[in-house]
Amino acid sequence: MNLEKREIIINEIQYWRNNKLLPEQYCDFLTNLYDDEAAEKDNNPISLKNLQQGNIKIWLFGFGIISLIFLISLYFSVFPWPLQLATALSVLIVCYGYSAVYRGRNHVISLILAGLGSVLTLGFGLWMIALHDLDPQLWRPILIGACGLLWCILGFLLRIGLLQYCGYAFWALLYAGFFGGKRPEASILELELLWLPLCVMMVWLSWLLHHRVKGVASVFFAVGVSLWIMPELDALLLRQDYPQWISFMLILKIAVGLALLFLFRKKWITWVAT
Template sequence: MNLEKREIIIKEIQYWRNNRLLPEQYCDFLTNLYDDEAAAKDRNPISLKNLQQGNIKIWLFGFGIISLIFLISLYFSVFPWPLQLATALSVLIICYGYSAVYRNRNHVISLILAGLGSVLSLGFGLWLIALHDLDPQLWRPILIGACGLLWCILGFVLRIGLLQYCGYAFWALLYAGFFGGRRPEASMLELELLWLPLCVMMVWLSWLIHHKVKGVASVFFAVGVSLWMMPELDALLLRQDYPQWISFMLILKIAVGLALLFLFRKKWITWVAT
């Protein structure tokens, strides 16, 4: 059974228990039934128990993975560039592919593999730029944009909200860098006009799709909330010669944002929880 469906069933059983719609022993039986099914399906083959029992397949698998990591680390720089690119793509496909395989079996392993693939995608990109003396002013923004797009797509496909959020964060970084280079002397009003429309748009999209596309509304809402503070963060971190009152303005905006979240909590929690 799908993990999501099983969680819904367990929550429903808990609701029956709390409202005394079923006898306690029936609720215990049903809870144990689905918990046992979860344990059977989510059993991790790479466990301390299997290692202690001397499972030769697990030990050989671990030896192969560790050896492969060392070989790539030691000899990656001497590979011809097509082999470097093929190696990087193969590692990423393996990480993200197994993340998809384990998505319904073991969510923790799926998250770890997706996180590893994301770190490696950025790391391989920076490594290739350094190895081939590519122009960082050109290729780093391309890498940031490519990683952001990849993470947005895979975060949506794998239903990993954090990965999708990181993708949008990279696009926001690219957006900030682009306009920082074009308008380094931008006023605070310009920065507010640069970021706040995006904030409103993301929150509006969160409301628009919360009942149509599952798992995306919460990401859009989180991105919108983050963009609320971006004008001040842009001024403090990416630009120079800004007055000290910007930090107090940031604190004020955080307070206003929390107040808005509190006032409209019944609405946005519905979007996020959908």
């Protein structure tokens, strides 16, 4: 059938469905008849329609997954550490692996699985540090750096910008913690010199790579914009005994940043859209 005619028919069926002109099952039948994409989506086992139909395999699978999660949560602390590590890696591989599988089929499920895997990565790491009485001053920065690297790589491969952004945010946190320990008494000028070159570098990389590498320009630009106000956030949140005028300086920099974004909107929107 002609694609234009089929689209008209599908839109008409949706109109009937939304206005209750036909029963729901008739609309489903007609949609599956004329829309090949809808038929493919119905093959997805994790769908409300398949759950409503009472497929016993899907419900048993869900029961097994939920039971496995509770068993791991209850007995993880009594596992020997090699089994703990193997269990954590297995769960993460499953989450990220199925996120990659569903990336082209169902973007929402892919995002949920990637987010779950990311939360579990950090959670398992902190849990194992606490269980084995490891030195948090050493192992927490290692965990933060490892999570940041993992999320940057997976965010790029899976084309999940938010995951990639979180990876760079963890690296920024590690960077702030390192220099906070080295120079706890740093002046606001030192903090500006510490963060603003990184801000300029990330915005420049966004411009440089927006035609060359797909999926990184928007992330680099967002990271660069965030780093613009990091000196003030570093002073207010991670250091002590800073004057109150830092808060007014933060508001001023936000205003200046928004003004710059407005003035150069035609340029940076092109990078982000590309």
